[in-house]
Amino acid sequence: MDQEPSLEQVIIDCRRGSEKGFERLVDMFASRCYSYFYRLTGNAATSDDLLSELFVRLCEKIGSFKGGSFEKWLFTIASNIFHDHLRRQYRYRRLLDAKVLEMRQDHPPARSNDEAMDRVEKMLRRLDDDTAEVLMLRFYGELSFKELAEMRSEPIGTTLSKVHRGIKRLREMLGEERG
Amino acid sequence: MASDKENLKALLLGFYDEAEADAVERDIRWADGAMADWPRPAPDPRFLARIKARVRAESLGRRRRRALLRTLSSVAGVAVIAFAAYSVFRSAPGPAPGPKALLPVSTWAIEVESDARLAEISAELDELAASMKELQIDISAPESNAAHGREGADNKTTMSLDDFWKG
Incomplete structure (x- = not known):
């Protein structure tokens, strides 16, 4: 029977340029990375694009992985891609707003063409972007508080209190829904 | 988790x-x-297949680029070694070139010609000095004797003018 190779072996294969290695990496992480993108963007097409960009960038940068937590390294790239997307979207929105103002139409629906949001997504929308991102990194990236703090270059106590505040807010929202 | x-x-x-x-x-x-209970969004399997194809192509392209780079650096290395070897063998010890080989023969001819001209000029100067001696003008003490000579000439001129006014 074919034994599944360990993550270390897959990374070694990828560094050697093995196509099989990259395919295994896609199988291992695509779902978690997609969930991370989807929960933050709320759009399947955008999440597909970002996921594709992530794996292409992974292909380019695998040689620079110096060991340590692979998840932390991978989700740092994912987070950078997400922030690049936000910057692009912000520029696009500004252009769009200017155009809309010019045409004297005052109904810029922020997410009109997005899919129907599920309950989790609705709750995440009500959190600020930073808290939502740190929660998604915690749960989909499966990063420890130490890894999260290192990734965000902030003290571990700050990360801890941010995550805890976010969780408390989620609980409150669930309580509001039930009540 | x-x-x-x-x-x-x-x-x-x-x-x-x-x-x-x-x-x-x-x-x-x-x-x-x-979070574990809530639905986890998953990518479309067809889209995952597309990502795998893209990643495969990217990885193949990178491998090709790396092979090309390796070949190019090998060729460059061989070229550097060949050039170094050529430089070493070219500068091996042999007969050193003499000064005549460095300067054209005409340069020496000009010098010889100049020497002859110089001798001619100094002969002329000697001749001139001798004739001046004859005229009792010492050219080696220009300040004293030449002044006397000039004075004599002036006296001669004054005398001629006196004769003129005398009629």
Whole structure:
């Protein structure tokens, strides 16, 4: 029977340029990375694009992985891609707003063409972007508080209190829904 | 699950007291459970197949580029070695070139010709000096004797003018 190779072996294969290695990496992480993108963007097409960009960038940068937590390294790239997307979207929105103002139409629906949001997504929308991102990194990236703090270059106590505040807010929202 | 990767209680006790740490830990574990229960969005399998194809192409392209780079650097290395070897053998010891080989023959001819002209000029100068001696003008003491000579000439001129006025 074919034994599944360990993550270390897959990374070694990828560094050697093995196509099989990259395919295994896609199988291992695509779902978690997609969930991370989807929960933050709320759009399947955008999440597909970002996921594709992530794996292409992974292909380019695998040689620079110096060991340590692979998840932390991978989700740092994912987070950078997400922030690049936000910057692009912000520029696009500004252009769009200017155009809309010019045409004297005052109904810029922020997410009109997005899919129907599920309950989790609705709750995440009500959190600020930073808290939502740190929660998604915690749960989909499966990063420890130490890894999260290192990734965000902030003290571990700050990360801890941010995550805890976010969780408390989620609980409150669930309580509001039930009540 | 992220909570399994760390000693959550020990970490929380570094920031909260016992009771608070318990409450925060409960919240975090509740969130872990809730996130696991909530639907996890998954990518379309066809899209994953497309990503794999793209990654495969990217990896193949990178391998080709790397092979090309390796070949180019090998060729460059061989070229450098060949050039170095050529430089070493070219500068091997042999007969050193003489000065005549460095300067054209005409240069020496000009010098010889100039020497002859110089001798001619100094002969002329000697001749001139001799004739001046004859005229009792010493050219080696220009300040004293030449002044006398000039004085004599002036006297001669004055005398001629006196004769003129005398009629």
